[in-house]
Amino acid sequence: MAIEQVAVLGLGTMGHGIAQTFAIAGLQVHCFDDVPAARETLCERIQSNLTEFAAAGLVAAAEIPSILNRLHVHDSEQSAVTESQFVTEAVKEDLGVKQALFARLEEYVAPDAILASNTSSYPMTQIGERMRRPERALNTHWFNPPHIVPLVEVVAGAKTSEATTQAAIDLLRRIGKLPIRLNQELPGFLVNRIQTAMMREVWDLWQRGVASAEDIDLAVRSSIGLRLAVIGPMQVCDFAGLDIWSKVYGNLAPDLRADSELPDRIRKLVATGHLGAKTGQGIFADNPETLATKTKARDEGYLDLVKLMWR
């Protein structure tokens, strides 16, 4: 039976954008957060996103009221999930909380409902340890902002059934996402491993003063960033030639940063409370005006790229 009723639990940074994506695709979305303010502001936050989507031509302005009408905010976890065929949790990143949630949800969801976690780091094999039917649970890992970034990583646990994995992939495709399946459960899944490997070298180059933070960003965006958005790293290798790449790899790999220490420059920023946009200063120094300008440019840039590449 086609999935038409879904639930989203946890309505913060990720949950609200996940709920929006399901609602745009025409599904009825049952939402719950254990903090009342998160429930009360949900529709307002999604309406604001939808206004940006309409300005970018990604939804018709006339459709916004019906999209919002498909969001149903519940004041209990149980009522949000009882009718739902697919539940995505985006509650806080705490293994104990997620384990208890998955065990509890089994008490009130339909027998064939699928339970998905948006965890960034815990394997479903661990989250589902206390479940009676772990074959119905898996990780579907969205990326921030989830209503804009197309990819969702789909990762089965040791006991997840193939039918569950396939149903999740089919649903994500149906709502316009680009799901990829991982064949193994690894910490950080796939993309965050690749991103962390890159950040180790980026931070090291910055710490050593090889280039300014502005120049590092410009260099990556205007070279590998452009190529990666269009064809991806494996295809880039084939175009350049594996003989060339083997030589470059052999020459450079021994010289790259290879330890797991956090670079001093980043450690000091964190220790002094300079965490980035959320505190006004991080790698770059911002004030509310520069931050508002950068945020607007970033969001418009993401939407333009999504339209250009993926719609």
Ligand SMILES: NC(=O)c1ccc[n+]([C@@H]2O[C@H](COP(=O)([O-])OP(=O)(O)OC[C@H]3O[C@@H](n4cnc5c(N)ncnc54)[C@H](O)[C@@H]3O)[C@@H](O)[C@H]2O)c1
């Ligand atoms: N922020 C990201 O970039 C990102 C990316 C991918 C995955 N994730 C993962 O998504 C999940 C949510 O992250 P976030 O950034 O949206 O966090 P967040 O703090 O913005 O939102 C979490 C929400 O869950 C609510 N909550 C906490 N416990 C709950 C419970 N038991 N029941 C119902 N609601 C509960 C909180 O009130 C809050 O509104 C985490 O597992 C995180 O690792 C985050």
